[in-house]
Amino acid sequence: MHTLPYGSWPSPIDAALTAAHDGHPEYVGFVGDEAWWTEPRPEEGGRRTLVRRRADGHEESVLPEPWNVRSRVIEYGGHPWAGLFLDGRPVVVFVNFADQRLYRYEPGAEPRPLTPLSPVGGGLRWAEPLLLPDRGEVWCVLEEFTGDGPTDVRRVLAAVPLDGSAAQDRDAIRELTDDAHRFVTGPRISPDGGSAAWLVWDHPRMPWDGTELVVAAVLDDGTLSRPRTVAGGPRESIAQADWAADGSLLYASDRTGWWNLYRDGVPLCPREEEFAGPLWKLGHRWFAPLDNGLVAVVHGRGATALGILDPETGEIVDAAGPWTEFAPTLAVHGERVVSVGASPRSAYEVVELDTRTGRARVVGAEHEDAVDPAHYPEPQIRTFTGPAGRDIHAHIYPPHNPGCVPPGDELPPYVVWAHGGPTSRSPLVLDLSIAYFTSRGIGVAEVDYGGSTGYGREYRERLREQWGVVDVEDCAAVALALAEEGTADRDRLAVRGGSAGGWTTAASLTQTDVYACGTIIYPVLDLAAWAEGETHDFESRYLESLVGPLAEVPGRYAERSPTEHADRVTAPFLLLQGLDDVICPPAQSERFLERIRGQRVPHAYIAFEGEGHGFRRADTMIRCMEAELSLYAQVFGLNPRGVPTLELSK
Structure with missing residues (x-):
């Protein structure tokens, strides 16, 4: 057992390993x-x-x-x-x-x-x-x-x-x-x-x-x-x-x-x-009827289970096994049901349930531990109290490494992860991207802020016309609660997210002083431009529910857009962007950077040719992971091993 500062713990989970295990069967x-x-x-x-x-x-x-x-x-x-x-x-x-x-x-x-x-x-x-x-x-x-x-x-x-x-x-x-x-x-x-x-x-x-x-x-x-x-x-x-x-x-x-x-x-x-x-994708499937009248269902509150529903009695029998989360994909054939399941100790794998015997087994993409699972994080399911007493659901991943402990009373740095969508949620499954940080001594808090799915329509409609308010408040509430209870170091809090999570990250850096730095990934940054044709058709009118009709509340669009308030950013940040992104195009990031210029805020911008909305290439993901860790190392005073230094400009 080694006594080492948080963020400097040696880990077998490197960026290449993380990239190799990105994505899952579908x-x-x-x-x-x-x-x-x-x-x-x-x-x-x-x-x-x-x-x-x-x-x-x-x-x-x-x-x-x-x-x-x-x-x-x-x-x-x-x-x-x-x-x-x-x-x-x-x-x-x-x-x-x-x-x-x-x-x-x-x-x-x-x-x-x-x-x-x-x-x-x-x-x-x-x-x-x-x-x-x-x-x-x-x-x-x-x-x-x-x-x-x-x-x-x-x-x-x-x-x-x-x-x-x-x-x-x-x-x-x-x-x-x-x-x-x-x-x-x-x-x-x-x-x-x-x-x-x-x-x-x-x-x-x-x-x-x-x-x-x-x-x-x-x-x-x-x-x-x-x-x-x-x-x-x-x-x-x-x-x-x-x-x-x-x-x-x-x-x-x-x-x-x-x-x-x-x-x-x-x-x-x-x-x-x-x-x-x-x-979000055509063909998502949460239920599938069987020939015998029963129905295979993916169901739950927050997390999801695979079960068999008897429509005559309303009873459900869930598949036994280690899986605590199932993806929205199902297929049936005779008495066989196939889906994709995962858990905090295993990545997504193809699971088959025999409804005749009740036996569930892995039939494809079987999880294999690429490293000793002792290095995996040990998540906690938490509910925090936000503004006006509202509940905020979150998954907390404390720093964890079987061979390291911190010195004395040092508190760990924490990164708040804001999921995309924003009409989505964070599944409680093994994610080596999270383990990459926790095994080095950096905590992660995944926040299912108001607007997230899995908790009923009332919870997800908290974000109606409140995007850039409720999500920012809820993420900050979790971060500050972790600091106040002595779980996280108040001076070493960060925020990160992609797509809508990138928006929440950027909005958090312009609206609060909670975070010491942030990682902004293929984000929405300019609401008016996004609403006036700078995105694809599917989401081209999305802001009418998230913010309000532009013609009726133009001031709200300006008030919340990070691009309009780039002068408020004082914390260092990393901005990652795919140059082929038609959902959150590079123009959004470029305008934001133009407004930042001259403010002497340490930052880095990395753009990737051939990448769209959501990075898929191994070399891209490796560079992103290492750059993000280097940002935290420089801002928090960490000393991770073998990580290239990210050059921050002003």
Whole structure:
């Protein structure tokens, strides 16, 4: 046991190891009896590959470089693939990131394009494919740009021929719906093939504000007839819909203030917990009906479990195992359920539940300890009191290293992590990015500030027109509480976050004196510019609920924007930006830096070519981790080993 100051503890968790384990399996599905899913490859330029688990348990990547299975629909993407067995062999369709075309793939052959390219704006994009071999088509969401602007776009349901006849012919693609609604999700077909259901919503609503569930008849000629809204509205969010084996319609609605499950409008298991979440990506799935009438559910309050719901009794039996968090992806086949689960001691892995035996096991991306797990953090689930006595949920990760203790009465530095979204939350799972800091003697506090999901609609609506207020206050309240109780060093507090978390970080540095420094990652910094066209279509009207309509409250936009108050920043900061980011573009960061110039605030700006919103390349992530640690070392007076010094300019 070594006695060393906080921040100088030697750790086997370096930036390269952290980068190699970034990301997790996603978009599970069945192809015949086989489980398939997508998986990240940070060391291969950040691409996502498609992984197949054969019947004998062998796991293989079925698409080599440079194929990248990832959709750009609404920029955050959606379910990018579908497959089934035809004539004894798998047939898969997938979206390739580079050109956003839909491809058909059969093992042993090169993928063949099914859709054409378009020279207009962002072109043609696809998500949530559904294979219908009897019709010789794949039905999916089509996002089509009609001009060069980010909001020059339309979205419809479309049918793409499986024979490749539309690969060079846009007119060969059948549109199943009109573009009366701005946003649509992929269709779900009833067991008898006679009905289709999907979700729609329109600006300025986000899908967690209000959506409608639409049902239409599927005619013999493959057209959709008489679409009608059966649930939802401007103040009711339907997050997912699907058909049960008996033909009844299941959906998750937050009409009671919590996303609960309904069957033909009747609640199945009314509870003050969530059976769904924010629809940031098309194809998120929190429930899946089984053929025997039971329903697989991802549910919980704050954290999520995988369970089996009996709709007749409302009882849920959760899968036994070490997993304390499940991602919003589910697939069922017979009595088998596949999802993606993790825990504070294990990263996300593909989990299969046999509903007949109740046994759950890992079937893919199995977690392997890259270092002695004694170096992993030991998180605490905490609830703090914020302004006006409101609860603030947080996960606290104290410094932890099995071979080190601090000298005397030294208190540790802490970094407050503000999650993105902001309509999101921080899952309580093993994250080597957190362990990178805690194993060196730097504490981390993940704050689920007001506006976060997982705690009901009232909690997430605390941020309505209060973005830049409630999130900033809640993060500061947690930081100060940790200092006041003697957990953290009041003089060595930092704040960091990406996207909306980058906004909260920058706003915290301009509005408070709580933090000694901050790390701002691909942020929103200029509200007015963001609202007036400097972002993508999906979030182009988001600020109307987060801040208020620009035409009605322009002063509020100026009052809260970090760019407008850059002169208030006195704490050193690190700004990280992807140059291909269309959600929070580099122009936001560049204007902020221009306002900072001449103020003699120590700072560093690192921009990355080829990176968008969310860094995916291993070399990018390594540089970011090391630069962030160097910032804290310089500001807090730490001495981490083997970390390049970040040059701070003034």
